[in-house]
Amino acid sequence: DAKTTQPPSMDCAEGRAANLPCNHSTISGNEYVYWYRQIHSQGPQYIIHGLKNNETNEMASLIITEDRKSSTLILPHATLRDTAVYYCIVRFTDKLIFGTGTRLQVFP
């Protein structure tokens, strides 16, 4: 089973920051936190990943708490095209274990 807990759904106004939380209280020291998203039934799209430091790329920022038990994915300026299901995954083998994710709805 997935080792993460995410809210089932969130709303965000277009142009505002979307902050998606994830709890992973049983994470081990060498396990990375990965974020993917899935738009409709398309293939999961990689967003960002991190181990302990905060990370930023052109899509998003990832904030990991110091104890690594939770993280937040930040989409700084959400657009309608960011409407998707967002998955937080703690990766401990070469396989990804997907949970049910957070369904983010961006509204105009």
Place this chain on the structure above:
Amino acid sequence: EPEVTQTPSHQVTQMGQEVILRCVPISNHLYFYWYRQILGQKVEFLVSFYNNEISEKSEIFDDQFSVERPDGSNFTLKIRSTKLEDSAMYFCASSVDRQETQYFGPGTRLLVL
């Protein structure tokens, strides 16, 4: 930007028929994966493949399933005798190395009638 590609995008087959789903991983990637997603359910891991061998498989990946890298570019998933419950989206993914980021293809929608 390199992408994983999959063919066909849609496949309709009769129960009991064999199907082969094809994937072209990103060219310098060495690890390959298949996942599936039954409509309305989670994305599920099926199998990982490296150096012409299965490195890990799930309990879903039974004797009806097989994978192959028949040449230097394609990676295939074969279902020998399809069942109704095999109807799903099948996603191929690849990564440079075992612990590196996996990149997914657009999927093949398989419908078994």
